[in-house]
Amino acid sequence: MNTYDLIFYLFAAVTILSALMVVTHKNIVHSAFYLLFTFFGVAGLYVLLAADFIAIVQLIVYVGGILILLLFGVMLTNKITNVEIRTGTINLVPAVIGVGLFAGALLASVVNSPWKIKNPEHTVPTTKLLGTLLLQEYLLIFELLGIVLLIALIGAASIARK
């Protein structure tokens, strides 16, 4: 086990543990702040995958934007501690079947996908590559996504105005 592995396990542990805390913590503001560490851990994992651009985008978008928005929302709610999120269990059997199927599919894809073990010594900047891909090969999808986001933005603004 070298330093690289060590760092990987560190980030993985941070991600998983904080994600667990997000779900289980009684205080929703604490949950929201644990989410910060989850996002941060994921960003670290991206870095280890040599996906530098994605890692930084993860930080900017999730930590800098979404998390803060979430915190705003959470802090302004009036019931912060001991929020009862769980509801009574109904339809236990279908739920188990559904979750089981989903978990199976996920596990199958994890086992079967050809993971590329990349040597971390040779990292290539991905920004340029991503840029060319987005603006050449996937241009249509990129534009469509842009339009969808724009529509969402305008919709949000118009709802807020009412």
Next chain:
Amino acid sequence: MRAYFNNIFTALITIFVGMKVTLRHLFTPSVTIQYPDVKLPLPERERNRLYVNMDDCIGCDQCARACPVNCIEIETVKSLPGEDLGKTSNGKKKALWVTKFTIDFAKCCYCQLCVFPCPTECIYMTDVYEFSEYDRNNLIYDFATLTPQERQEKIENFRKFSEEKEKQKAKTDKSE
């Protein structure tokens, strides 16, 4: 649209004007002094801690009556006929032993009202302004020059004297 650009323009201009002012002040000499090392000369009418020149005090209690906060306390004892207390510098004859003359500077409001009525000008304000203390009781200044024994003695003397007088009076009353 014009208002929009006008806003930007005035904001930038006024900020630069303000910055010019502060930049000029960056290089002007300071107006403050390094206080405990350097001290400003005080004007001659400075009103700070009171001082009582007991040689001149005749114990008339006028300053204590003028004081709006009652910070001056004076106790006097009449002198006996044989005693000579001397004269004040402006020629008034002293007739009272001042056994207590305290000023509580924690109460004093430095209004100078006590200074004017004094017939012998023995109470006046000095330019001493640094007299902070850790204990409030230390701010009560006693100006009486008599030692505690002397005070006791004077009070005792006067008591004896008046008792004597009383007796004398009683005797003369009886004899009549």
Next chain:
Amino acid sequence: MSVRTEEMVLNMGPQHPSTHGVLRLELTLDGEIITKVVPHIGYLHRCFEKHCEVMSYPQVIPYTDRMDYLAAMGNELGYVIGVEKLLRIQVPERVEYIRVIMAELQRIASHLVAIGTYGADIGAFTPFLYCFRDRERILNLFEITCGARLLYNYIWVGGLSHDLHPDFVRLTKEFIKEFKPNLRELNNLLTYNKIFIDRTANVGILPLETAINFGVTGPMLRASGLKWDLRKDDTYSVYNKFDFDIPIGEGKMGTVGDSWDRYYVRVLEMEESLKIIEQAIETLPDGDVTSAIPKKIKPPVGHVYSRVENPRGELGYFIISDGSTSPFRVKVRAPSFVNLQIMDELCRGHLVADVIAILGSVDIVLGEVDR
């Protein structure tokens, strides 16, 4: 679509950097918007009026100093004029002139504090110290005259405690000469600053009618557009001998009666005060300042209401004499106290940050509010 929001009660003061003393404002907020302001006063109550009943007439003067401690000369003047009216004494001309000079210097000093702290409230700290630098020179003038810098006990019934210092006239002229460019500099640095204007113009607009209904006086009333100044409209001392203007709010940067107007009226008033001082110094008569001081102050039974234009507004003393050496009752109409009432009216619908801007423009002195 309306969202139900919960109101928040924010307690501002009594220990808060910008309540100008120990004032407590209970703000009810909807988000950051004020829905209600309740000023809680009394933290600095020192029983001034009760004290007066046991003090002899001259002993009250040091107590008046401590009401509006930024304008002690004005407080003394109002009280002394009242007692003189009760006693029916005529004071020498020179005394009146010196009183006017002192009151106007005091007005400048007081307005400098008002303007400086207003700047500091808005966030500009440097003008605050520039103002204090100039105020310091005025205090030095007071100090050479009577020995005290803040609480003077200088204006006495029938006269003054001291005559002017021999250097006073020269130093005052020097001060006026050097103060004028400083005032221009202050205007450049703060008054016409875009950010300052944005913060204060159209904030806390006080319509004239409301101002009159609330009994607001002083620069606040004048900023709302009414030319009402006791120095001209109910003249006292020798103010009728001098030529000066009464600046009023014109809504130069926003609406008439907004915070910027209240601020600017004070700046202009300082210039007018300089004019008065210049004239008074030029025509200062000779004479003895202590000649008319009565030996024993024992006014006949009666009552009097005397009022003067203090930097913060109309300061009135209602003095009842029962013929003894101490007043039966002294009631003070404190301008800060009356002006403070308007807070709720002015603040509603504004943001928390505007409360500071409005409170600063009302310019209260808590010593006077609570007395």
Next chain:
Amino acid sequence: MIYDFLNDLTGSPFIAGTITALLPLFAFILPFALFAVLLERKVAGHMQDRLGPMRVGYHGILQTVADIIKLIQKEDIIARNNDKLLFNIAPVLTFAGSYAAFAAIPFSSVFLGANIDLGIFYIIAVTGLVVAGILMAGWASNNKYSLLGAMRSAAQIISYEIPTILVVLSIVMLTGTMSLYDLSESQTSYFWNWYLLGGPEFEIQKFLLIPFMLIGFLIIYISTLAEVNRTPFDIPEAESELVSGYHTEYSGMKFAMFFLAEYANMFAVSAIVVALFLGGYQSPFGYLGNLLNINWLIPLEQFFWFTFKGIFFVFVQMWLRWTLPRLRVDQLMAASWKYLIPIAFFNLLIIGIISIL
């Protein structure tokens, strides 16, 4: 790079990495904070016709050291109703955010923590952590003033990130790189090659670009000023309204952490401005080392120029602070959304058009 150098020297990537990571803290942030706090007080003092600290050391130069010692000694007060966990983490998180930014700041061609390909982008990303720390501090303090301050601060930093990124984008578009090292290297060692003056290429574009670069420079300077909560944008800690915003409840070393983060941030944003527009670590008049043929002098000169330019902009921040009043919270948002962002967009557009000419 310094990492490679240390790696060769020590032969252990771990030690080299640790030293590289700690170097900015001990070699730069702490001394800088000590210096900047004193500078702030001295600048304030002299601008206000005062002298500032004069007692500790000659003209008070040891004042901040004394202050730090005082802060260390102070009792660490945690109120009963504080959220203890978050209350303790918040200052560390805030400082971590501003500290992480220093990893990518090019102090000189040698002293550069990591030559990340996305340098400028990285700095903007990690400073986002500061927002989370501030929100955390505000909420954990369980104080209305702190919460209001934190909310305002978060809203402010997020809105001012947009004009910053837009201006950064215009430079990135012009140069095709996000690496601060490459950006600095490209503005070779004379001041007419700075991007503020149109960049290193001598063509007609250079002269067309100058006014728009100037606008971009002003926008990024203003918006970074807002991002570090300095006057006129110091609304989160506006002492006349919110006592002192999100760090009202903090005392002792935790307060010092916020303070340190603030000063570190001040330099970090100045460094961004310098690296983007003012030639980074490049000297404006060529190098003495080249002239005298002493190679090791050049990095030192570069370090000097970079810190000099950075500290100059820190000085300008202080100058502004002691000159201007502060904006109101809605005006602050208006300044960003109504003025800076549209102008930055137009600027971006025009620079784009010029660059493809």
